[in-house]
Amino acid sequence: MRKYLYIRVSTKEQNEDRQLALKDKYGLRNSDVFIDKATGKNFDRPAYQNLKVEVQKGDTLIVMSLDRLGRNKEQALEELREFKQRGIRLIVDDLPTTQIELDEKNQLIIEMINNILIEVYTTLAEEELKRTKIRQRQGIDSMPINDNGKRYSKKTGREVGRPNKRENLTTEQERYIKAWINKSIKLSDCIKFSGLSEATLYRIKAKLISKENNSKSKNEI
Structure with missing residues (x-):
């Protein structure tokens, strides 16, 4: 079981010395330290991704604070859950419990309280x-x-919400839908190749038929 230190600073101008001091505090080697100079908005950071590959079940990951892990709370929660599922212990140095001397007598107490505090953080987040x-x-x-x-x-005039699938069909989808309406292919094949649900397909069909009937009525007039 090994310990790893993860350090993140937002810009090249920021100094990582304060976080790097944890290397000596926890008796780590240079190879146990992973440093990213990047923002915390996502987790597509080279050193962090390499760290995730390196850590194994039973290992310990050390960070100075939870915001060093990442600032996107939704993604940070997913990362914390993943570490927990993989059996990787997390030490957050600025949580009160980790200021206790790390000896065998206090180790279980520290781990228990540390986990409780992380659970509280994730719940609040x-x-x-x-x-x-x-x-x-x-x-x-x-x-x-x-x-x-x-x-x-009102400010931008832009519509909000998910794009309407019926109004944003690709050329390929339209081709399969027309083939299904013309009975050239089965409904199941149309669902498979278009990626649309049965309900959506029937709504599109009804709309197309209605549009076609309206067009015929106008021509007759």
């Missing part, structure tokens, strides 16, 4: 994410609706 999503949903619900039946921002 999850609740904050839920509240953020609720506020976002409330903000969207308060937006006006345009002629397309979609909510839009």
Whole structure:
């Protein structure tokens, strides 16, 4: 079982010496230290990805603080869960428990309290994410609706929400749908090759037929 230290500084100008001091505190070698000079908005960092490959079950990962791991809380929670599932212990140095001398007598107590504090952090972060999503949903619900039946921002004029699959078909999807409507292929094949659900396909079919009938009516007039 090995210990690893992960260090992250946001820019090249920032100094990692304060975090690097943990190497001596925990008796680590240079090869046990992984350093990234990058923002914490995502986890696509070279040293961090190499570290994840290196650490094994039973190993310990040390960071000075949880924000050194990453600032994107949603992704940070996923990383913490992954480490827990893989059986990798996490030591956050600025949590109070890790200031106790790391000897055999205190080791189990430190680990237990440290894990509790991390669980509390993840729970609070999850609740904050839920509240953020609720506020976002409330903000969207308060937006006006345009002629397309979609909510839009008064400031930018842009529509919000997921793209409508029926209005954003690829040429390939249209080809399969027309083949299905013309009974050249089965519904199951159309679902398979278009990547659309049965319900979506029937809605598209109904819309196309309605459009075609309206066009015929206009021509007759």
